Amino acid sequence: MRRTTISECPDCGSKDxxxxxxxxxxxxxxxxxxxxxxxxxxxxEWRDFSDDxxxxxxxxxxxxxxxxxxxxxxTEVGTTSDFYKLGSEGAKDKFFRLRKWQYRISxxxxxxxxxxxxxxxxxxxxxxxxxxxxxxSARIYTMAVQKGLVRGRSMESVVAGALYAACRRHEVPRxxxxxxxxxxxxxxxxxxxxxxVTRELxxxxxxxxxxxxxxxxxxxxxxSAETQSRSVEILEQARxxxxxxxxxxxxxxxxxxxxxxxxxxxxxxxxEVADVAGVTEVTIRNRYKELIKKLKLTKEVxxxxxx
DNA sequence: AAGACGAAAGTGGTTGA
DNA sequence: TCAACAACTTTCGTCTT
Numbered sequence: 001m002r003r004t005t006i007s008e009c010p011d012c013g014s015k016d017x018x019x020x021x022x023x024x025x026x027x028x029x030x031x032x033x034x035x036x037x038x039x040x041x042x043x044x045e046w047r048d049f050s051d052d053x054x055x056x057x058x059x060x061x062x063x064x065x066x067x068x069x070x071x072x073x074x075t076e077v078g079t080t081s082d083f084y085k086l087g088s089e090g091a092k093d094k095f096f097r098l099r100k101w102q103y104r105i106s107x108x109x110x111x112x113x114x115x116x117x118x119x120x121x122x123x124x125x126x127x128x129x130x131x132x133x134x135x136x137s138a139r140i141y142t143m144a145v146q147k148g149l150v151r152g153r154s155m156e157s158v159v160a161g162a163l164y165a166a167c168r169r170h171e172v173p174r175x176x177x178x179x180x181x182x183x184x185x186x187x188x189x190x191x192x193x194x195x196x197v198t199r200e201l202x203x204x205x206x207x208x209x210x211x212x213x214x215x216x217x218x219x220x221x222x223x224s225a226e227t228q229s230r231s232v233e234i235l236e237q238a239r240x241x242x243x244x245x246x247x248x249x250x251x252x253x254x255x256x257x258x259x260x261x262x263x264x265x266x267x268x269x270x271x272e273v274a275d276v277a278g279v280t281e282v283t284i285r286n287r288y289k290e291l292i293k294k295l296k297l298t299k300e301v302x303x304x305x306x307x
Numbered sequence: 308a309a310g311a312c313g314a315a316a317g318t319g320g321t322t323g324a
Numbered sequence: 325t326c327a328a329c330a331a332c333t334t335t336c337g338t339c340t341t
Contacts, residue, residue, distance in 0.1 A: 188319080195320095248332070269310065280333055285312065 112145055112155065119183075120159045126182045127174055129167065137166035144197050153193055157185045161193035165203060173208045175250055177278040210244060210253040211235050213277070217257055220276040221268055231260035237295055247287065251279045255287030262301045 117138055124134040140162040144150060150158050160183040167174050176187040183190070198205060211232050218228040234256040238244050244252055254277035261268045270281040270288075277284075292298050 191320090246331075251332080270312095271310080281311080282313085282334085283332060286332090289312095 116155050116159055123182045133166045133170050137162040143201055149200055157189050157193045160185045160190045161197050164194045165198050168205045168208055171212050173212050175278045208249050210249040213253040217276050227260045227264040231256040250277045251283040251287050254279055255284050255291055258284055259291055
């Protein structure tokens with residue numbers, strides 16, 4: 001895969017950049033700007049779900065692209081020019097039957113996919129998601145359609161659910177709020193379809209890591225790179241003493257960022273942090289209290305308060 | 308006046324009988 | 325299927341800067 005390399009930050013010109021290979025992000029250490037969000041595609045095809053309904057969707061060969069409505073493969077059984085190559089009458093009958101049958105089952109799905117993938121691309125570009133996530137979500141959506149999971153649900157909500165799932169798998173999580181804003185679907189609904197689709201398709205998603213949210217939140221708050229990396233340290237320590245399990249990852253990320261901003265004398269209000277993280281001040285306060293207590297950070301915060 | 312703090316009641320999802 | 329439960333939110337009053 002070809003990757004372009006950027007050697008200096010377009011915002012402040014600093015050459016001190018930090019690369020996060022896993023997330024395909026490049027972050028400027030000076031200003032914390034997320035310079036590049038290019039995803040390395042390490043996705044695999046996990047399409048051999050166990051037998052269901054008898055029809056096998058397996059195939060071999062080069063991977064096709066899923067962001068084209070027909071997956072980049074022609075779906076015509078044959079063209080009329082092929083017709084004249086056929087010999088017997090039986091073969092000709094079969095030719096027509098096959099083509100008619102093929103046409104019927106494919107048009108419904110194709111029509112759906114065509115519209116859905118356009119919507120998917122729209123939302124994806126709105127959220128500035130990497131290409132590989134877009135591909136993955138298209139793949140998820142395609143499978144959902146083939147299994148008839150869209151029935152009884154709005155197409156848009158399934159699209160949003162597929163995108164959300166793909167983001168999680170690629171460790172570039174967006175919050176349900178952001179997804180809701182981009183797609184115009186209520187976040188409750190997205191969460192519901194997301195859970196439904198992933199369960200039905202047997203996709204397992206690891207619980208998202210709070211640290212994955214840090215670069216974006218910090219960038220939105222104009223926090224320095226030191227503050228940012230400090231908050232990641234805090235998160236690691238918090239995880240080691242089981243402060244993170246069971247809690248909402250965004251809340252923890254937000255609290256770590258808040259503490260870190262206090263320590264580095266770039267104070268942000270709880271309100272500001274809460275807004276970009278999509279949680280309430282109360283949640284930040286609760287996490288914040290736990291953090292400074294369990295990690296004996298009180299002294300550090302006090303020390304920098306006077307500045 | 309704005310921000311931080313905390314109590315109390317409500318919401319939606321998970322879990323276990 | 326239902327009730328208990330944990331996490332989070334909303335709302336509101338009080339304290340601090």
